[in-house]
Amino acid sequence: MISVMKRDKSLVPFNANKIKRAIENAMAETKKGIDEDLSKTITDSIEEKILQRDMNVFVEDIQDMVEHELMDSPRKDVAKRYIIYRFEKGKRRSSKKKEVRLLTDDFISEYKHKPSPMKQLGEFIYYRTYSRWIPEESRREYWWETVRRAVEYNCSLVPTTREEAEKLYDNIYNLRQFLSGRTFWVGNTPVAKHYPMANYNCSFQVIEDFESFRDLFYLLMVGSGVGVRVLRDDVKLLPKVRSNYELINEDYTPIPKHEREDSTSLEFFHNDTAKIIVGDSKEGWVQSLDYYFKLISSNEYRNITTIIVNYDNVRPQGEKLKTFGGTASGHQSLKNMFSKIDKVINKLGIIFGEKKIKLRPIDCLDIANIIGENVVVGGKLSYASN
Template sequence: MSESPRLLAAPCAYPVFFRTYSRRFQGVRESWEQVCERTVQDLATLGNFTPAEQALVLEMQQQLKALTSGRWLWVGGTDWIHQPENFSGAYNCTSQRIRDWRGFGLMMDLAMQGSGTGAVLEAEYFNQLPPITTRLQVTMLGQPGDKPAEAREKLTQVARQGGQVTVRVGDSRRGWVQAYQSLLELASEPSAEGVWHLTVDLSQVRPKGEVLKGFGGIANPALLPQLFPRVAGILNQAVGRQLTSIECCLLIDQAAATVVAGNIRRSAGMRQFAAEDQEAAGAKANLWKQDEQGNWRIDPQRDVLRMANHTRVFHHKPSREECVESVRSQFYSGEGAVQWAGEAIARSNRDLLDTPEKKARFLELYHEAPQRARGYLRELLLAPSQGS
């Protein structure tokens, strides 16, 4: 890797680069020049660049003046990213409204691809989840690496016999997701005894240190054995009712913690709660507490909340006092961010709200009723076609 004045001025750049963006080929790590060639070539193909455009982008990246995204530096130009099921791995951020169990599984799937995961945890969405009806009693069986590579199954198998359920975790991204989601589904499925006796078998999973041939890096299922009992513990506390926003958040974050330990470089989570949700507003307050001996301890039940940033979403323009309190909270704890949803949506529709008058009208309608504001956007979107 050739040295440049910029890199020499930032010695930490080397470990960050080789840890995060340099892939290993035939036992050798890529140089910066090789990463640039790999990623820009694929980007040029994707964007149908002219030779001059490709040369310019390559020059700017080599000189650290304009770079492709961090996600693309890792996956761009690989066979892995050209598989349709992996396309989301090129995205830095994703967001979805959590309203069914598939949403939880998708969040884990996206995290395992390295994408940032945003979850909208407002009551109008998570209240669509089915209530938790059945306790889960989990017994773990086997260890990652028990099965040789040629004998492993990639997909998760779920077998039932009466109140006994065996979940054999598959050795793949999809296998991990299937196993995780199966617990959520079972918890909302009635059982004659009021409990499912689950045996979770990890013997099919590859061991720590084995190469991940597609995505890259090495496997590390260190926290996978803890995932299932912890998920069951959260669900069991909600038997007889629906999950709260924080319980939904904890379920997502337990999966995120497992994924990060599994050698994905980050979870990069964002959780958006309704501004009126007071439990969520203070969920990350006082995570650390001091015991009588002066030792600081973190609440083990809420530790995983640190996997994501929390944002309070206002569907009306927040007051000056609410904004000041948000800034004060962020100054002291790093948490407490707020979002004025109307303004955020207006900015993301700048092509339609292209005059101050249109934007003002949209915000006025959003304040009255978000549905009316959505209707206004539809009118603007269809207006050109009506005149043609």
């Protein structure tokens, strides 16, 4: 029986299906897609050569043979994709310290080359929603990689045996068991480290002060689903707000990337004007809403009659996002949020004819929905969020 020597000098039985799977993975990353007949022809050719040798073979030798066969085939695009993949994998292997994992490479190896357990629609949903982009290899994760990343993260939260982790992996890989959908997206990424709430499909917020709106905004921004309770007894705890102010949204002139501020700042002019300068971060967006409510509800700002919102630090629409992945939504959805909340408050001022007014439950519900609309329309709630 012929064996393959891996890079760690261990031996595993030769399996031609792994070659076929590797070729088709490379094909899947090209515009022309998978050609099963060609992948089988190349696999059969390599298998025949290896069997004729009748001796153990190095994994690098097999990969060299795949490269040569692809270069001799009509699919030079696949050869290029395969060569780039090997090169990037080699760089990562040499620069990366050996990770101590519950799920070992030997355990994972049998899943790498299995066909996906999902059907066509499931594959579409998976790649659209959960598969993260791997910039070093210019591709998205495969299912076995996503499951490994999420399971490793989940098992890091509490003491877990290797046997338990492997059983969980097998169940999830074969669609018998699932983690939080958001953990599939953010588990074992900087997002999970800096925004742990991003792992929660559901959270809950009682609207009983203006900080509740800030917390609602933050939870939605990091990707958690949020339910709110808006009852008369809760809302009556909110202080009154002033309606005798003018909101001005400044025209947007984007600031160069290296000059942007992450945090939101507040500036004052002529004793009656405040400017909210929105920072380019999730925290910055949340801070801007917090400042707005403080300006119209706190007695210390009672002389402020003009509130200006400046969005120049917000990154332009379409710019790539590093931590969460995806692209930026731009400033427009945030601008719309402030304008709509302003309309709710000004309308109340007109209805009751007073400068200081109490928000009703329906008004608080409207504001909560406006915040949610900003997050969804702006792309912040989706898995390609800021």
